[in-house]
Amino acid sequence: MHQINGFYGVAVVSLVVWYLLSQPMRAHALVKRKWNRNSVSLAVREGYKSITKVTGKPFFVRYWARDYLVLSPKYLPDVRRAAKEDLIFVDTISDVFFMYNWIGSLFKSTRMQTSVIKGINPRLPLEAESPWYIAKLSYGMLEECDFAMKLELGDHAAPKEVVALEVLTSISLRIMARVLAGTQLSHDQAFLNGANDYFGGNFLTGFIMLWLPFPPFLRDIVAWPLWKYHLKFRQQRVIEMIMPAMAKRMQEHEQAVSKHGDGEYDAIQTLLDLIPELPLDENADQSPVxxxxxxxxxxxxxxxxxxxxxxAALFKMLAEPSYLAALRSEAEETVKRNGWTEQILNELPLMDSFIREVHRFHPSFVQLPIYFSRWPYSARGNAHCLCCRGAQMDPDFIVDPEKFDGFRFMELGKADVRQEDGVNRWSASHASYSNMTFGYGNHACPGRFISIRIIKIILSRMVVDFDISWNRTDGEPPRFTMEGLSVPNPTQKVTFQRRQAPVYSS
Ligand code: HEM
Known part of the structure; x- marks a missing residue:
């Protein structure tokens, strides 16, 4: 009997010791989440208010099944200085959705990032001395936007009610497909549907896996049929749709057929141009194509x-129609002066400011995960977060942060002497403490310049060509938030009706 009691005693003590040792040694507080869909955002907001603002210290939040240290803004200068190879964003994306299961070694190469930084970037094309690249990118975007809007919203005077996020996603995807994958694929509806399903499937598969009550290594095993399905029937299917176009372009590239202005200029071209600098792995299981x-x-x-x-900008304009009127007037004047040309993108200061303020109020990432391979402040592990929303709503960095003031950044830009350097640090694409939607530092999104252009093209077309309305009288609809991600209400409908506006030439 004594022996049995002794055995249980030792077992209980061992269990307690094991439990205590298995708990992370935290130098900082863990902010607990309450169980609702918005729990990560609320925990981060709470931590920023009660820990960061009071003590200046970072804090932990459990998020996508691991603990991330949410950094206070005092670390942002170190983030900005961190070398590119010491700070990694793409791996966090692969981890948060458990995407490593189906993307394999995709992120091992930096070809994708480099092709955007050096190629699909209106500020820095691969051959910067050739302005035709920029003109070609902009022409393609403007043309594709007009085509997509006619297709999705109709080319007639009858009103059309649509689910806003769904239709604007189709329009944006089509324009980006043109810039990234060329005209042929951007007009291939099966490819666009497949890419859309794949993107949605990343979220769906990731969220289902997150909710499975298993630790990470078991989760991957138990969810094997689920991610295998996604890999085979969503991802592989679309890759196979791209492959014939890619094979043709590779052949043309080798023969230097499409190296200059008469051919396509898109991310396929820039990826192919980069192969000498960033060669393909000869031992890879898959073919170069x-x-x-x-x-x-x-x-x-x-x-x-x-x-x-x-x-998000559309919902704000409908909730506060004075913005719609001002942005429409600016866009009409600009298009009247320049036609639907590249030039309009440089002449929309009100819209630029409005986009930045919408991003400040509604960042897609409430906090942004990043990994440091070398970092003096690493507590345990390398998983950190930048507290985007916290900094953007912090009165230390922005006056009257709780007030939505759509044109504040235009005023700040006008007053800022630094514009003499040609850099407007209040523009929508400039990453700063009050503008972290695109991240911060060396890894800030390289697609932000082209994204702001696309956003401006779609918004301008929308306000110049359409009367827009909805059936709400109570302001913006609630956003959909989940695990720190935030998107505009995905079911809200909006009615578009073509205006009898003058047709400005392209
Ligand atoms: C409104 C649209 C977009 C938003 C809000 C956005 C946001 C972001 C954010 C927050 C990051 C991480 C930055 C960091 O770690 O500091 C990022 C990285 C990245 N984005 Fe975007 N992005 C957008 C559009 C695009 C587009 C259109 C492209 C491609 C043309 C793109 C390509 C990339 C790439 C390649 C990276 C990885 C950069 C790196 O690791 O160095 N993004 N983006």
Whole structure:
């Protein structure tokens, strides 16, 4: 009997010791989540208010099944200085959705990022001395936007009611597909539907896996049929749709057929141009055509992000029609002067400011996960978050932060002497403490310049060509938030009716 009691005693003590040792040694507080859909955002908001603002310290939040250290703004100068190789964003994306299961080694190469930074970037095309690149990108976007709007919203005077986020996602995806994957694929409805399903499937599969009550390594095993399905029937299917176009372009590229202005200029071109600098892995299981097609699919997936911004801006304009009137007047004047040309994108200061304020109020990432491979402040592990919403609503960085003031950044830009350097640090694409929608530092989104252009093109077309209304009288609809991500209400309907506006030439 004594022996049995002794055995249970030792077992209980061992269990307690094991439990205590298995708990992370936290140098900082863990802010607990309450169980609702918005719990990560609320916990981060609470931590920022009660810990960061009071003590200046970071805090932990459990998020996508692991603990992230949410950094206070005092670490942002270190984030800005961190070398590119010491700070990694793409791996966090692969982890938060458990995407490593179906994307494999996709993020091992930096070809995708480099092709955007050096190529699909209106500020820095691969051959910067050739302005035709920029003109070609803008022409393609303007043309594709007009085409997509006629298709989705009709080319007639009858009103059309649509689910806003859904339709604007189709329009944005089509425009980005043109810029990233060329004309042929951007006009291929099966490809666009497949890319859309794949992108949605990343979220769906990731969220189902998150809710499975298993630790990470078991979760991957138990959910094997689920992610295998996603890999085979969503991802592989679209990669195979891209492969013939990619094979043709590779052949043309080798023969230097489409190196200059008469050919396509898109991310396929820039990926191919980068191969000498960032060669393909000769020992990879998949063929070069497959690898590059996979990279294009991932870039095209990012084409849906501008729709989130456009929809948020649309809801704000409908909730406060004085903004709609002012933005319409600015866009009409600009288009009247320039036609639907590249030039309009440089002449929309009110819209630029409005977009930045919408992003400040409604960042897609409430906090942004990043990994540091080398970081003096690492507590345990390397998972950190930038507290985007906290900084953007902090009175230390922005006057009267709780007030939505759509044109504040235009006023700040006008008053800022730094504009003499040609850099407007209040523009929508400039990453700063009050503008962290696109991240911060060396890894800030390289697609932000093209994204802001696309957002402006869609918004301008929308306000110049359409009367827009909805059936709400109570302001903006609630946003959909989940695990720190935030998107405009996905079911809100909006009615578009073509205006009898003058047709300005393209
Ligand atoms: C409104 C639209 C978009 C938003 C809000 C957005 C947001 C972001 C954010 C927050 C990051 C992480 C930055 C960081 O770690 O500091 C990022 C990275 C990235 N984005 Fe975007 N993005 C958008 C559109 C795009 C587009 C259209 C492209 C492609 C053309 C793109 C390509 C990338 C790439 C390649 C990275 C990884 C950069 C790196 O790791 O160095 N993004 N984006």
């Amino acid at each position: 497959h690898v590059l097609s996979h990279e294009i699919l991932h870039l095209v997936s990012s084409g849906q992000s501008p729709a989130i911004s456009v929809t």
